[in-house]
Amino acid sequence: MGRGRTTTMLVCMYMLRAVVAGAVPSTVEPKSSAHFGVIDELVAVLDNGNESLNLVNYAVDMADHVQNLRDCIESCRDLTKENGLSVEKQEYFMQRAGTTVVSSVVDRYIKYDLVVNYLERYFYLICFASYILDQQPKQFQTLFVNWMCSRYDNALYALLDNLNFDDKNDDVVSSMRWRWRRKRKMVYRLE
Numbered sequence: 001m002g003r004g005r006t007t008t009m010l011v012c013m014y015m016l017r018a019v020v021a022g023a024v025p026s027t028v029e030p031k032s033s034a035h036f037g038v039i040d041e042l043v044a045v046l047d048n049g050n051e052s053l054n055l056v057n058y059a060v061d062m063a064d065h066v067q068n069l070r071d072c073i074e075s076c077r078d079l080t081k082e083n084g085l086s087v088e089k090q091e092y093f094m095q096r097a098g099t100t101v102v103s104s105v106v107d108r109y110i111k112y113d114l115v116v117n118y119l120e121r122y123f124y125l126i127c128f129a130s131y132i133l134d135q136q137p138k139q140f141q142t143l144f145v146n147w148m149c150s151r152y153d154n155a156l157y158a159l160l161d162n163l164n165f166d167d168k169n170d171d172v173v174s175s176m177r178w179r180w181r182r183k184r185k186m187v188y189r190l191e
Contacts, residue, residue: 007067011125014059019132028054028061034070036119038163042126045155052129056122059129069125073118119163127156 018024043049060069131144134151148156 007063007069008121008125010063010066011056011059011069012128014062015055015125015129015132018055018058019136024051024055024133025058026054028058034074036073036122038119038123038159039126041159042123042156045152045159046126046130048130048133049126051133052126055129055133056125059125069118069122073115073122116163120160123160123163 039053043053046052057070063069127148128144131147135142135147142150
């Protein structure tokens, strides 16, 4: 219970502590070898992308005693790929995941919904690490949301709208706009 948000909070705190204390690791060998195409694209877009990724990997490994976010993304992704269903069917089961229908197929696609959310969370953690590294010398005068919009305009949101796991063989798993419509939430995108 509560492992996802608890882990996210721990990762944020480990990152903040490392940056404020001046103990940011220069290179980190992550415990997991998970690799995601959209994360590579994000690292290329961010001015301090590699440093941000190292900081997040360090913090994710520090919070490993609760949950390792990279391992969760990788294992949930592997579970969804085993079925070999089309993207349309995967999205259908994503919609059904919130209902009371329970079967092994629906359970598997609850994992699919989780992996999309975990990947998006990992994406935002890297953005937040970039913000921390950039704004710490300025004593965080700019809010994270304003920093994302003013610094990178819509480039980061374009990546989120085309969320995928790798850049070679993978379809887009879900667009951010579609997920927001599905959840019927009003989302402020700072556009």
